[in-house]
Amino acid sequence: MTAAAAEALALGLHEDLSNEDYHADKMSLSSSGARKLLPPSCPAKFRYEQDNPQPPSKTFDYGNAAHKKVLGNGPDLVVIEHDAWNTSDAKAEVAEARSRGAIPLKQHEMDMVDAMAGAIRKHPLAAALLDPAYGAPEQSGFWIDGPTGIRRRVRFDWLPSIQSGRLIIPDYKTAADASDRAMEKEIEKYGYNCQAAWYEEAAQALGLGGDDTEMLLIVQEKKPPYLVNVIGIEFLSREIGRGKNRAAIETFANCMSTGRWHGYADAEPNYLALPGYAENRDKEIYL
Template identity: 30%
Template sequence: MHIDTQVGLLSMAAEDYHGHKDVVGHSSLVRIMRSPAHYQEYVTNPPEPTPAMAFGTAVHSAVLEPAAFASDYAVFDESQLDGSLQSLEDYKAAATELGIKIGKMKKDEIKDAIKAADIESRFVFREDAIARLYDGKQILTPTMMLAIHSIQASIAHHDGASRLLSNGMAEMSGFWTDPDTSIQCKCRPDWLVMKDETITGIVDVKTCADASADAFARSIASFGYDLQAAFYQDGLKALTGRTLPFYFIAVEKDGPHATAAYRASDEMIETGRAKYRGALQLLRWCRDNNRWPAYQPNGEIETIELPRWASNFDLDS
């Protein structure tokens, strides 16, 4: 799908943004740094969101777009499903009351028979009750909702984080063409800090296990957040003509849901830039040659060593 390189920043639904599959985002560049084969698998067979990813998405919505969060999410209430049919035993009991002879029917067949015979709508199936009650909303457990409210409060009480989020735009989508490789690129910053009508910074909200500086720096290195920071900064420069600072708001998933705010250093940005530029060059080569190798492109046999930390012990002890 072709993107007009002059469109700049757009407000669009997440599914529309992700629908531009031939346009490269930072997540796919992180994959190609592992290997082109992993990149190809990621873009052709996108992974299903994990529970941790779904929770992170809910946190982003609650923190950055609270009105949308209120309309898109609901707390699951088991008590509202009392009496609904769920188990095979429930189905059999309902069938008996309706005078249905189930014989060797399978569960789905019993369900269909109940629906056909229940002309007075005496019985409700659990999945139908959930669909009616929540009407397409994302469902959270009470524990998850409590955690999200605590995260909202933690960020609100952190002066630096709350200042960054006090005025701006959430989830804008940017598209540009990389001048060196002619690869079309995209980014979707969590938050763009605004002063009057001017964008003054880029913010990314990360849920994490440990928001302390040392631990979060390790997360940055492990998950390629440095690549993301540089890619977003350069993307926004292509769109606005200005180099904008990149900030992380890190908030812990578990209580007390501590929050920390960090600005990506110039050194971090340079490291991330070298990574994403190399990733784009590799992607250009793979596309031009229609080759997507894994770890050993030529099928070579390598000698493997223990990592330094594992070999650092005293043989005489």
């Protein structure tokens, strides 16, 4: 572990901690990790992914590059000046960029993320929430969970620096479809309600905001005209997220104390029913 990663073990807010050093703290639990502990995943998958980080991929490159352009913090973006990347020269340049932590992009991909950042700056609410005069990107925090004593951590996409009144924490996402209907499904699929509850608790634990702290999603589509939707998550959904977070924290604490990261069913079988829609459909016909 690097000296910076060792420093990250200190509790409190860290303004200049790198993404790599933030993730080097394997003894603490993050929001994304908490979601991986719960069904349909399980602790065994969480542990494997912690010990075997995913290699860079084009799927994540676009989102990370957009984060860099929009938030102003992140890995270097490098244009690979080759029409095709299957030549030996192109492969060598891509490998060199990745070896130093940069994101290799084609020119049209760089143009895309530039256009996305431009669309954010033209959106009145998103631009105000991400105004560099009143906030900073990639702020990390560490604190102790009271009920269990485990370490929890958070990495805010953006943290306002002037906190008069209610603290609003923006979190930037990219999506194929940022419409309300699509994002309702995305909130459930990716557990953004759990993330909102986690970030709000983090801000309170770190002394940054009060009970009225709120996380807002800034969601942007990845195709022209790069539409933006600023989304709040309703109270009940956030409370459900809070309850799921608590279950994940308790699971993490138990796994840490026992050293056992269980999978789906170890000692007893799991008895499953048909999905509700199928049971209601078929029971009237066959029973």
